[in-house]
Amino acid sequence: DIQVTQSPSSLSASVGDRVTITCRTSQTIGRLLNWYQQKPGQAPNLLIYGASLLQTGVSSRFSASGSGTTFTLTITSLQPDDFATYFCQQSHLSPWTFGLGTRLDLK
Amino acid sequence: EVRLVQSGAELKKPGESLRISCKSSGFTFSRSWIAWVRQTPGKGLEWMGTIDPGDASTSQSPSFQGHVTFSADKSLDTAFLQWDTLRASDAGIYYCARLTHYFGSETYYVFDLWGQGTAVAVSP
Numbered sequence: 001d002i003q004v005t006q007s008p009s010s011l012s013a014s015v016g017d018r019v020t021i022t023c024r025t026s027q028t029i030g031r032l033l034n035w036y037q038q039k040p041g042q043a044p045n046l047l048i049y050g051a052s053l054l055q056t057g058v059s060s061r062f063s064a065s066g067s068g069t070t071f072t073l074t075i076t077s078l079q080p081d082d083f084a085t086y087f088c089q090q091s092h093l094s095p096w097t098f099g100l101g102t103r104l105d106l107k
Numbered sequence: 108e109v110r111l112v113q114s115g116a117e118l119k120k121p122g123e124s125l126r127i128s129c130k131s132s133g134f135t136f137s138r139s140w141i142a143w144v145r146q147t148p149g150k151g152l153e154w155m156g157t158i159d160p161g162d163a164s165t166s167q168s169p170s171f172q173g174h175v176t177f178s179a180d181k182s183l184d185t186a187f188l189q190w191d192t193l194r195a196s197d198a199g200i201y202y203c204a205r206l207t208h209y210f211g212s213e214t215y216y217v218f219d220l221w222g223q224g225t226a227v228a229v230s231p
Contacts (some may be wrong), residue, residue: 043202043221087151
């Protein structure tokens with residue numbers, strides 16, 4: 001299975017900050033990497049697919065990049081609604097696997 | 108409204124059987140793929156497998172193969188996840204999700220619509 005490692009596992013920030021989360025995979029996956037946001041008590045929600053493509057309806061404050069084995073998700077001008085847990089997921093090879101998540105909380 | 112609505116929380120004993128459901132609305136169920144994803148504190152999110160309700164074909168993660176069964180009833184627009192013999196380690200939150208593919212420079216597979224989750228507790 002492809003291992004997916006996220007860092008950091010948790011992150012504290014303030015409203016208005018810019019944060020970056022990193023995702024690394026154990027083998028190259030091209031650009032087949034998705035990002036999800038999950039709020040407490042809710043299901044994950046797709047933010048980014050294909051490493052950098054914004055899902056319809058997602059704020060442009062979210063951006064992502066990367067290819068191969070290293071990927072990043074950046075959130076600019078943090079809003080109160082952004083404090084949540086973020087997961088990356090590879091769709092290159094079955095079984096599709098997720099990172100363990102990065103919890104973003106309010107400093 | 109496009110949505111997936113899952114059945115309610117379950118409390119079961121080890122060795123018991125269980126079937127949970129995921130009802131779709133607002134899109135063509137038989138032309139979609141439905142995945143099941145487990146979430147636990149220890150292992151996070153785990154893709155369990157996917158079913159094509161159109162022909163009932165499935166793709167399963169080796170981690171879950173042989174222990175769970177995926178099924179779908181097109182007449183009800185509903186997918187099911189079933190255990191014949193539950194273990195304590197099956198406890199977790201189970202999500203159904205629509206697996207969609209987007210075409211671009213590559214084919215992107217995404218979980219673009221999720222149910223609200225079904226919490227399963229397994230305890231003597």
